[in-house]
Amino acid sequence: MQEDITVYVETATGERVEVLIPTDMGLSLMEGLKANELDILATCGGMALCATCHVELLQAPELPEPSDDELYMLENLPNLTDSSRLSCQIKVTPALNGTVLRLKGND
Amino acid sequence: MSTVTTDICIIGAGPVGLFAVFEAGLLKMKCHVIDALPQVGGQLSEIYPKKPIYDIPGFPSILAGDLIKNQMEQIAPFHPTFTLGERVEELEKLEDGSFKVVSSEGTEIFCKVVVIAGGLGSFEPRKPAIENLANYEGGKGVNYMILDPEHFRDKRVVLAGGGDSALDWAIFLADVAKELTLVHRGTTFRGAPESAAKVTSLAEEGHMRLLLKSNVTEVHGNGQLEAVTVVPDGADAYQIETDYFIPLFGLVPKLGPLENWGLELDKSAIVVNTFDYSTNIPGVYAIGDINTYPGKLKLILCGYHEAALMAQSAYNVIYPDKKFVLKYTTVNGVPTL
Numbered sequence A: 001m002q003e004d005i006t007v008y009v010e011t012a013t014g015e016r017v018e019v020l021i022p023t024d025m026g027l028s029l030m031e032g033l034k035a036n037e038l039d040i041l042a043t044c045g046g047m048a049l050c051a052t053c054h055v056e057l058l059q060a061p062e063l064p065e066p067s068d069d070e071l072y073m074l075e076n077l078p079n080l081t082d083s084s085r086l087s088c089q090i091k092v093t094p095a096l097n098g099t100v101l102r103l104k105g106n107d
Numbered sequence B: 001m002s003t004v005t006t007d008i009c010i011i012g013a014g015p016v017g018l019f020a021v022f023e024a025g026l027l028k029m030k031c032h033v034i035d036a037l038p039q040v041g042g043q044l045s046e047i048y049p050k051k052p053i054y055d056i057p058g059f060p061s062i063l064a065g066d067l068i069k070n071q072m073e074q075i076a077p078f079h080p081t082f083t084l085g086e087r088v089e090e091l092e093k094l095e096d097g098s099f100k101v102v103s104s105e106g107t108e109i110f111c112k113v114v115v116i117a118g119g120l121g122s123f124e125p126r127k128p129a130i131e132n133l134a135n136y137e138g139g140k141g142v143n144y145m146i147l148d149p150e151h152f153r154d155k156r157v158v159l160a161g162g163g164d165s166a167l168d169w170a171i172f173l174a175d176v177a178k179e180l181t182l183v184h185r186g187t188t189f190r191g192a193p194e195s196a197a198k199v200t201s202l203a204e205e206g207h208m209r210l211l212l213k214s215n216v217t218e219v220h221g222n223g224q225l226e227a228v229t230v231v232p233d234g235a236d237a238y239q240i241e242t243d244y245f246i247p248l249f250g251l252v253p254k255l256g257p258l259e260n261w262g263l264e265l266d267k268s269a270i271v272v273n274t275f276d277y278s279t280n281i282p283g284v285y286a287i288g289d290i291n292t293y294p295g296k297l298k299l300i301l302c303g304y305h306e307a308a309l310m311a312q313s314a315y316n317v318i319y320p321d322k323k324f325v326l327k328y329t330t331v332n333g334v335p336t337l
């Protein structure tokens, strides 16, 4: 059995909430965050169509480049940042351990 | 401001609200449908019109947009009426047990039964974080949806965004507006290639101004919008005079006003009785994604079923003296209203 990774979600007040996500279930980061009852709508269920799973990665490993579909959604968000991603398009892997992020989907 | 009188007011024109028109129509009940979006179809039109759905009985695969088109055709014999682009703000029970439904634009709908088919909530625009933006909403120059393009005839308009809706409206308004500017943060458009090519050529031919790698960061005016500040990547900010600023950054569903209507809620969904999908307010029903009960699945199919059961219960509210008799549509065909 593989170990869970820890991801930190920074709240509006700057606190960091620790979130444990298993790496052996083929989850996306969105699913991992949602499973921990974080406030993510994920209306489209992970199809890169709704952007309600938008996160800003404050600290993260090198990730595969976003697809064209993801970039299309990101570019059309008013609150895009340089480190914005759609969390449903990121696979949970052991490398993600220690990632720090902010939820931006409800802004 | 207008007034409508009908048997059933359906809040939400998604697939489930539209099918409720059909089920009500079979029982000769007239419906008025209201939606915050300018078009019908709910999530199917707004989020995934071009995606195939595989779990609609009888259709091995159907595009979401086509399903909605078919549903509109299916309910046409019942002549439903629509109020689009207006959000329902208030639900009031009148003394005689009937209801008054009031929209954001002041439209009043008087009805005997209310059916809430509000899905995940009303689709609200994503707004850019620009100071004072709200001061210019509500007819003072900042709009988030284009309901009537004629409104912009011979006016100066600045659009912001790079998605398909920004492109489609830019193409449309290029002919209508006196002066049109499209501000997009990216260097290219990743949406429909034909629309992107069209916008580029309209700009080259001088029918509109295209500002790439730029953001609108400020709005200016004195009660009425007069100008916006544009900041290009790595260059100095400047102002553009304009009558309208329309940011088009997509929509997100928000539960909205129905939180305050005295309905029993559980985690942003309306609690219903699965006998007939009635809520805690007699005469008010909730069907589709908006409701919750043990075992609820947020599927179109389930919403259709809920619409059918709701309609026969609503029939008893509207015609307390008549007895409901189930008739198959195959026996008499579809009656008209």
Ligand SMILES: Cc1cc2nc3c(=O)[nH]c(=O)nc-3n(C[C@H](O)[C@H](O)[C@H](O)COP(=O)(O)OP(=O)(O)OC[C@H]3O[C@@H](n4cnc5c(N)ncnc54)[C@H](O)[C@@H]3O)c2cc1C
Pocket (backbone or CB within 6 Å): A043, A044, A045, A047, A049, B011, B012, B013, B014, B015, B016, B017, B034, B035, B036, B037, B041, B042, B043, B044, B047, B048, B052, B053, B054, B055, B086, B087, B088, B089, B117, B118, B119, B120, B121, B122, B123, B255, B256, B257, B258, B287, B288, B289, B290, B298, B299, B300, B301, B303
């Ligand atoms: C990408 C994606 C793929 C999907 N795939 C499938 C699938 O394959 N099969 C399946 O069965 N389901 C699928 N679904 C789920 C399906 O779309 C929903 O179950 C369905 O849309 C619910 O329909 P509805 O009519 O209840 O609500 P919606 O479609 O959400 O429509 C509700 C409408 O109500 C309006 N509204 C809400 N509140 C107000 C108010 N106060 N005033 C005015 N208007 C209001 C909203 O603007 C909206 O237009 C999918 C969903 C998504 C996002």
Ligand code: FES
Pocket (backbone or CB within 6 Å): A030, A042, A043, A044, A045, A046, A047, A048, A049, A050, A051, A052, A053, A054, A086, A087, A088, A089
């Ligand atoms: S869940 Fe909809 S874009 Fe990620």
